[in-house]
Amino acid sequence: MTQTLLAFLPFYPLISFLLLIGFGQRLSWHLASTLSVGAMALSAISSFIVINQLSTQVPVINVHLWEWFVLNLNANLSDVTPAKINFSFHLDGLSAVMISVVSGIGFLIHMFAAAYMKGDENFSRFMAYMNLFIVAMLILVLADNLVLLYLGWEGVGLCSFLLIGFWYKEKANVLAARKAFIVTRVGDTAMAIGLFMLFKELGHLNINDLTATAKTFWVAGDEAPYWIALLLLGGAVGKSAQLPLQTWLPDAMAGPTPVSALIHAATMVTAGVYLIARMNGIFLLAPEVMSYVAWLGAATLLLAGIAALAQNDIKRVLAYSTMSQIGYMMLSLGAGAFSAGVFHLMTHAFFKALLFLTAGAIILALHHQQNLFKMGGLLKRLPFEATLFSIGLVCLMALPGSSGFFSKEAIIAELWSSTTAGPLLWYCAIFGALLTSIYSCRLFFLAFMGRRRFEHELQPSTSQLLRISLLVLALLSVIGGVFANTLTLSLSALFPVLPSDPINEPQWLHSVAIVTPFIGIIFSWLYFADYRAVEPANANTFQDKPSVFVTFCRQGLGFDALYDLLLVKPYSMLARLNRRDIFDQLIMLNAWYVSICHDVLKSSQTGKLRWYAAAIGLMTVLLLLSLTIESFSRGAS
Amino acid sequence: MNITLVMFSLVLGGALAWYFETIRTHSARWFALLTVLLVSGYFVLSLIIIETDFSTLQLLTRISWISSFNIEYALAVDYLSLVLVSLTLLLALICVLVSWQEIQTKTGFYYFNLLASIAGIIGVFTAVDMFLFFFFWEVMLLPMTALIAIWGHENKHFAALKFFIFTQVSSLLMLVAIIAMAAIHFQQTGRVSFFYQDWLTLELSSSTSIYLMLGFFIAFAVKLPSIPVHSWLPDAHTQAPTAGSVLLAGVLLKTGAYGLIRFVLHLFPSSSSDFAPVAAVLGVVSILYGAKMAFAQQDVKRLIAYSSISHMGFVMLALFSFNAIAYQGAILTLVAHGLSSGALFALAGVVYSRVHSRDLTNMGGFWQSAPRMGGFALAFAAAAFGLPGLANFVAEFFSLVGAYQRYPLLTIVAALGLIGSAIYGMVFFQSVFQGDAKKDSSGEQVSITDLTARELLVFSSLLVLLIVIGIYPNLILAFFQDANIALAIANQAGAL
Amino acid sequence: MSAIPLSHILILACTLFTIGFIGVIVRKNTLFILMSLEVMLNAVGVAFIGAGSVWQQADGQVMFILILTLAAAEVALGLALLIQMQRRFNSLDIDLLSKLKG
Numbered sequence A: 001m002t003q004t005l006l007a008f009l010p011f012y013p014l015i016s017f018l019l020l021i022g023f024g025q026r027l028s029w030h031l032a033s034t035l036s037v038g039a040m041a042l043s044a045i046s047s048f049i050v051i052n053q054l055s056t057q058v059p060v061i062n063v064h065l066w067e068w069f070v071l072n073l074n075a076n077l078s079d080v081t082p083a084k085i086n087f088s089f090h091l092d093g094l095s096a097v098m099i100s101v102v103s104g105i106g107f108l109i110h111m112f113a114a115a116y117m118k119g120d121e122n123f124s125r126f127m128a129y130m131n132l133f134i135v136a137m138l139i140l141v142l143a144d145n146l147v148l149l150y151l152g153w154e155g156v157g158l159c160s161f162l163l164i165g166f167w168y169k170e171k172a173n174v175l176a177a178r179k180a181f182i183v184t185r186v187g188d189t190a191m192a193i194g195l196f197m198l199f200k201e202l203g204h205l206n207i208n209d210l211t212a213t214a215k216t217f218w219v220a221g222d223e224a225p226y227w228i229a230l231l232l233l234g235g236a237v238g239k240s241a242q243l244p245l246q247t248w249l250p251d252a253m254a255g256p257t258p259v260s261a262l263i264h265a266a267t268m269v270t271a272g273v274y275l276i277a278r279m280n281g282i283f284l285l286a287p288e289v290m291s292y293v294a295w296l297g298a299a300t301l302l303l304a305g306i307a308a309l310a311q312n313d314i315k316r317v318l319a320y321s322t323m324s325q326i327g328y329m330m331l332s333l334g335a336g337a338f339s340a341g342v343f344h345l346m347t348h349a350f351f352k353a354l355l356f357l358t359a360g361a362i363i364l365a366l367h368h369q370q371n372l373f374k375m376g377g378l379l380k381r382l383p384f385e386a387t388l389f390s391i392g393l394v395c396l397m398a399l400p401g402s403s404g405f406f407s408k409e410a411i412i413a414e415l416w417s418s419t420t421a422g423p424l425l426w427y428c429a430i431f432g433a434l435l436t437s438i439y440s441c442r443l444f445f446l447a448f449m450g451r452r453r454f455e456h457e458l459q460p461s462t463s464q465l466l467r468i469s470l471l472v473l474a475l476l477s478v479i480g481g482v483f484a485n486t487l488t489l490s491l492s493a494l495f496p497v498l499p500s501d502p503i504n505e506p507q508w509l510h511s512v513a514i515v516t517p518f519i520g521i522i523f524s525w526l527y528f529a530d531y532r533a534v535e536p537a538n539a540n541t542f543q544d545k546p547s548v549f550v551t552f553c554r555q556g557l558g559f560d561a562l563y564d565l566l567l568v569k570p571y572s573m574l575a576r577l578n579r580r581d582i583f584d585q586l587i588m589l590n591a592w593y594v595s596i597c598h599d600v601l602k603s604s605q606t607g608k609l610r611w612y613a614a615a616i617g618l619m620t621v622l623l624l625l626s627l628t629i630e631s632f633s634r635g636a637s
Numbered sequence B: 001m002n003i004t005l006v007m008f009s010l011v012l013g014g015a016l017a018w019y020f021e022t023i024r025t026h027s028a029r030w031f032a033l034l035t036v037l038l039v040s041g042y043f044v045l046s047l048i049i050i051e052t053d054f055s056t057l058q059l060l061t062r063i064s065w066i067s068s069f070n071i072e073y074a075l076a077v078d079y080l081s082l083v084l085v086s087l088t089l090l091l092a093l094i095c096v097l098v099s100w101q102e103i104q105t106k107t108g109f110y111y112f113n114l115l116a117s118i119a120g121i122i123g124v125f126t127a128v129d130m131f132l133f134f135f136f137w138e139v140m141l142l143p144m145t146a147l148i149a150i151w152g153h154e155n156k157h158f159a160a161l162k163f164f165i166f167t168q169v170s171s172l173l174m175l176v177a178i179i180a181m182a183a184i185h186f187q188q189t190g191r192v193s194f195f196y197q198d199w200l201t202l203e204l205s206s207s208t209s210i211y212l213m214l215g216f217f218i219a220f221a222v223k224l225p226s227i228p229v230h231s232w233l234p235d236a237h238t239q240a241p242t243a244g245s246v247l248l249a250g251v252l253l254k255t256g257a258y259g260l261i262r263f264v265l266h267l268f269p270s271s272s273s274d275f276a277p278v279a280a281v282l283g284v285v286s287i288l289y290g291a292k293m294a295f296a297q298q299d300v301k302r303l304i305a306y307s308s309i310s311h312m313g314f315v316m317l318a319l320f321s322f323n324a325i326a327y328q329g330a331i332l333t334l335v336a337h338g339l340s341s342g343a344l345f346a347l348a349g350v351v352y353s354r355v356h357s358r359d360l361t362n363m364g365g366f367w368q369s370a371p372r373m374g375g376f377a378l379a380f381a382a383a384a385f386g387l388p389g390l391a392n393f394v395a396e397f398f399s400l401v402g403a404y405q406r407y408p409l410l411t412i413v414a415a416l417g418l419i420g421s422a423i424y425g426m427v428f429f430q431s432v433f434q435g436d437a438k439k440d441s442s443g444e445q446v447s448i449t450d451l452t453a454r455e456l457l458v459f460s461s462l463l464v465l466l467i468v469i470g471i472y473p474n475l476i477l478a479f480f481q482d483a484n485i486a487l488a489i490a491n492q493a494g495a496l
Numbered sequence C: 001m002s003a004i005p006l007s008h009i010l011i012l013a014c015t016l017f018t019i020g021f022i023g024v025i026v027r028k029n030t031l032f033i034l035m036s037l038e039v040m041l042n043a044v045g046v047a048f049i050g051a052g053s054v055w056q057q058a059d060g061q062v063m064f065i066l067i068l069t070l071a072a073a074e075v076a077l078g079l080a081l082l083i084q085m086q087r088r089f090n091s092l093d094i095d096l097l098s099k100l101k102g
Helices: A002-008 A013-027 A027-051 A093-116 A123-142 A146-164 A171-201 A207-215 A225-241 A248-254 A257-266 A266-279 A280-284 A287-310 A314-334 A338-365 A383-397 A403-415 A425-448 A465-490 A509-527 A548-554 A559-577 A582-604 A609-636 B001-025 B027-049 B079-102 B108-128 B132-149 B157-191 B196-200 B208-222 B233-240 B242-267 B269-296 B302-321 B324-355 B372-386 B391-406 B408-435 B452-472 B474-482 B485-492 C007-024 C030-054 C057-090
Strands: A061-071 A083-089 B056-068 B071-077
Touching: A002 A027, A002 A083, A002 A225, A013 A027, A013 A123, A027 A093, A027 A123, A061 B391, A061 B474, A083 A093, A083 A123, A083 A146, A093 A123, A093 A257, A093 A338, A093 A465, A123 A146, A123 A266, A123 B269, A146 A171, A146 A207, A146 A225, A146 A248, A146 A257, A146 A266, A146 B027, A146 B391, A171 A225, A171 A248, A207 A280, A225 A266, A225 A280, A225 A287, A225 B001, A248 A257, A248 A314, A248 A425, A248 B372, A248 C030, A257 A266, A257 A314, A257 A338, A266 A280, A266 A338, A280 A287, A280 A465, A280 B474, A287 A314, A287 A425, A287 A548, A287 B269, A314 A338, A314 A425, A338 A403, A338 A465, A338 B391, A383 A403, A383 A425, A383 A465, A403 A425, A403 A465, A403 A509, A403 B071, A425 A509, A425 B157, A509 A559, A509 B485, A548 B071, A548 B132, A559 B269, A559 B391, A609 B269, B001 B027, B001 B071, B001 B079, B001 B324, B027 B079, B027 B108, B027 B324, B056 B132, B071 B079, B071 B108, B079 B108, B079 B242, B079 B474, B108 B132, B108 B242, B132 B196, B132 B242, B157 B196, B157 B208, B157 B233, B208 B242, B208 B269, B233 B242, B233 B302, B242 B269, B242 B302, B269 B302, B269 B408, B302 B324, B302 B391, B302 B408, B302 C007, B324 B372, B324 B391, B324 B452, B324 B474, B372 B452, B391 B408, B391 B452, B452 B474, B452 C030, C030 C057
Parallel strands: none
Antiparallel strands: A061 A083, B056 B071
16 A cells, blocks of 8 residues: 555556646646645645654665666676666665655645746646656655666756746847756756666665665775765766856746746755755765865855845745755765755745745735846835745744754754864854855845835735645744654664764854854844835935945856856857867868869860860870880880 | 568569559559568568577578579578568668658659568678679669669769779779688588688688788778768768668668678678778777768768767677677667667658758757657667667667777777767757747748657657667677677687 | 881871861861861871881782772762761751750
């Protein structure tokens, strides 16, 4: 029973996807949304039932659907067992967390999306893509082997592409979609190479056995796990928008807001975190890569925090904040605190989905105005949305009591004495927390306080679907912290406890971590006084004339320009220069040569009889002469 | 199973179509369709009935033909030939269907050429007498040239000539090699023989063998095609009528790969193993160069043509990696690429029939008016860039995993082709179907008719096959599970 | 009979041949070209007869008769073509006949 439920988990949305794609144009809004949201509800319910079956007695549930293919390197050698790659699902503590987030949050966002996108001419296509995304994401987290995981991995990438470019008539959206796909594809390719390497070294790709096999093959610090972990990390940074492949995420905000909430905040972008947590067996054998993970995470969280400070688009602020929060997760993974990272993944999914969806509701009410400088004073005018948004921000800033507090504190607490992280990264994390609270406050002041700066009348949505989904998410964000114990318990079997030395930690660590966000709030209260004032002291406050430095930060600290210069431009220039295909030109040289010879010989064919006669005569004379000379010289010798 | 009957009926059907078109217009396409359907029906039926194990070559026919040189009419099949013949017949059906409206002049003669070419291709896949093989090699070439030269687009004569010269020059090398092999057989046994299985037992000195191997290799590399002798392909594909492109990409290129497997690897195991690094490098260069060139193209069909070059690079790399996984990957690539590139060319043909242009700059925003076409385009582009769940992914994955066992560094470089393919796939899909809808001269948005029922049938059948093979590749791989011939031979030669 | 030295005969033949050949090349009028051709043929004939008499063989004279016949046939054909040419082009300029130009 449980197994059947698990087996069907990804297929409800798949069926809904097929129906919507096949007959979408003919379905009414009611039918289409019932179908897609209903499929999600089925998935969510069955995933909760299945997760409840997990216990200490039944730590994993496996279900085998069918054999995909067999990698049989050498049929002549009987001692090599062929590696079976199956369509099989594997549910354990980690994937349980993931499917509950994916199907649960996914369900709520589907509800929201049904209301948000009502009236779009391609509504059913939109819901179909969302369903397909859930299918791929569920396969990704449930896969029992890395190839199936890769299937989900690429599948979510394709859906992300489709949904970013959903409003395909805008050139900018199309380009953003292309960029997202290609940049993540770079990471995916690294990951694929990692898979080839893993298979060559270990002879199979089963997730469950990898850790065990890896331990028998390698010891910590070997070269093979180093490279493999590095390549897998490449895949993870691509998907999770971490340095150096982070540039696609801000542009991905071109998609409809529910997409940003579902794919670019709650689920897909955390796939990289999931991958590293899943492959912890390999990563632990490569301590250097673990510290790379930590440093990349720290660098990303700082970079994204700084970039978020300079944005003027509400969704881009949230996008950079997502990058920075995933940076925390990576940092935590790199420090060996896997469960803390996964816990933050979950709470982040709650509150970031809430933030994005509320932002979506606000944007909808403002007639698709996303510019923060054109908002202001929304606290009184949209009290419902404003309350929910502030709940989200409180969680994001990790104020005590909120879900974000529990998870972020759990991460920060592990950093100081971790062997792969250390005090320096602890300071980075604290500084990141400060940045987080500053940009959150800036966002809040700009959007909700100060004077009204938008022109049109507000049109808040009254849809119950929309409100219910927001309320549930808000509830989850507030109480998310209570899952901490269950989560740690269910994950404890998966992640080894690393040796650490908490005795050396100074006493003030915790207090500093708790106080930091408040410092940020106080600082912003003073520094951004103009933003929250109804009559700002400086009249030019809302003119948005950014200085060079602000522009630089707003554009993501120049990474786009750098990649454009280093990769995109040379590639397209190479393509343009060689459009005619150099090899073809070389081969056509033959043709050119033949036709040149043809022209030369043709010119002798004058058609004048007398010339021919003269040529015959001349040639005869020459021939006779040469013969004579030859016979003379032969006679002489 | 009677392959002779299959080939004969195809030619006969073509001739009948030609004849009856003169009596009644539009009868030719029905004749062609009927012929292909009947022949495919017969073929499938006999596949079901027959119980022979085809994991090694099974002789079907062997009749003396030119007795003074011991030339025979000999046909034999194994699973490799059967899979490729099935693919050929399937694409023949697709070809007839996509030509349905497109061909308006000399229709009868067109279908005759089409069917004759298909008969020739089937002959290539089944002949085991080398002279006969060469004969079929030419038989498939001539009607194909005619297809391009008569029913092609604006630059058809040039393209047809280029195609013809490339193939002819390279097959001349093969002819020389064939004759030399027959002569060597005479030296060793006192009897001239063109029979394939006789040749397998020949013992060649390594220096002769490398030259003979190169003779075959070049002929097949041109057909495959591989860098640097690929340049006939973009021209031929671009100028050919839709069915011609489908046939070229879908099966004609596969004859090159088939030749590499059947002749180069089997007849000259040790010299091909010596030569393997060069071939593998050629494969990798083809992958990357093809992907890069595809990105640079403005012409839809040229873009797809270069993507074919890129995909065939995977075949080359995999075949010369000498292991079972790579070998299976190569065979699966043949099938998957046959389906996906055939579909892409058919799609380009459909778009051409609507907008009468192949230029990407004249397209854009077609999703608005033709969502179904866009959906299929996306699916086939996704197949081209190896989206998991479609057949091409499994094929590429096998090829690369296999190749990695032997050439780790080269494979890593080859894997960059995955990025390249994503780039051109996206450029193709997005510039045709996304973006703002193009305006025509009067300022109206260009809107195109969505797929008709006939086109829907063509594309959905191809897509279903791609998906089915993609999630259940054992459908094909099951036949090659223990048939790791290439590996066995390389082992014998002490290559591994 | 004091024998004329062979070299004299050959010099005469060569001179005649060259004159004829130059005539063929430089004259535009087809009639003159035909006449120059006759001169060339006769030069060859002189050489044959001279050689025949030097070696006391009849073959040289036989060849001359053959050449004579050939020349007669050639003149007949040539003049016939000449008349045709005159009719078609109203001219005897050989350079007008250049249809075989490459």
